[in-house]
Amino acid sequence: GENVEQHPSTLSVQEGDSAVIKCTYSDSASNYFPWYKQELGKRPQLIIDIRSNVGEKKDQRIAVTLNKTAKHFSLHITETQPEDSAVYFCAASKTPGNQFYFGTGTSLTVIP
Amino acid sequence: GAVVSQHPSWVICKSGTSVKIECRSLDFQATTMFWYRQFPKQSLMLMATSNEGSKATYEQGVEKDKFLINHASLTLSTLTVTSAHPEDSSFYICSAFGLAAFFGQGTRLTVV
Numbered sequence: 001g002e003n004v005e006q007h008p009s010t011l012s013v014q015e016g017d018s019a020v021i022k023c024t025y026s027d028s029a030s031n032y033f034p035w036y037k038q039e040l041g042k043r044p045q046l047i048i049d050i051r052s053n054v055g056e057k058k059d060q061r062i063a064v065t066l067n068k069t070a071k072h073f074s075l076h077i078t079e080t081q082p083e084d085s086a087v088y089f090c091a092a093s094k095t096p097g098n099q100f101y102f103g104t105g106t107s108l109t110v111i112p
Numbered sequence: 113g114a115v116v117s118q119h120p121s122w123v124i125c126k127s128g129t130s131v132k133i134e135c136r137s138l139d140f141q142a143t144t145m146f147w148y149r150q151f152p153k154q155s156l157m158l159m160a161t162s163n164e165g166s167k168a169t170y171e172q173g174v175e176k177d178k179f180l181i182n183h184a185s186l187t188l189s190t191l192t193v194t195s196a197h198p199e200d201s202s203f204y205i206c207s208a209f210g211l212a213a214f215f216g217q218g219t220r221l222t223v224v
Contacts, residue, residue, distance in 0.1 A: 001171075001172075033114065033211065034212065036215075041203075041220075043217045044205075046212050046214075089155060089156065097209040099158050099161050100156075100158070100213060101158060102148075102155045102156045102157075102158075103155065103208075105154070105155045107153075
């Protein structure tokens with residue numbers, strides 16, 4: 001099955017700085033890559049996603065890049081704010097409606 | 113947007129009893145739903161894929177007789193933890209795919 005690795009496991013940045021989280025996947029058939037933000041005790045919330053026919057996608061302060069050849073994708077958060085502090089999970093799926101395999105998570109702390 | 117509702121959000125049960133968790137898609141039909149388990153400070157681990165009108169597909173290592181899944185309608189999947197033991201204590205969360213994958217709010221199960 002799919003194996004998704006995520007780095008770093010913890011990340012602390014100063015407010016206003018950028019944060020980058022990286023994921024790799026093993027199954028070349030995966031073609032849908034969402035990112036989720038999870039606050040303690042709450043459900044994961046989709047923040048951005050990318051499909052394999054696109055190399056980059058941006059939504060305000062959040063962007064995701066995908067390198068299908070290398071099988072890695074990254075989340076970029078610019079101008080970080082304290083409310084960005086949460087655990088972020090990447091995931092990979094063969095099609096958007098199929099099961100997701102999640103990365104191990106990154107605990108992001110934005111220091112005011 | 114699409115909403116997935118999970119019930120109960122918190123349950124405490126005695127060892128040896130069974131607990132049923134419901135997952136409902138509120139404004140869309142889901143032929144497939146997914147059940148995940150999350151330990152504290154860890155990622156979401158896929159347990160099984162729930163298929164409407166047919167048997168669930170379990171991930172390797174997940175006991176199908178212990179975690180009974182029923183997907184009787186296009187809007188409801190249930191997970192029953194049978195003969196629960198303290199090691200089954202965890203955060204269980206379901207998801208279904210509308211325009212994107214949406215998660216239920218999760219169920220925190222504590223077995224005493």
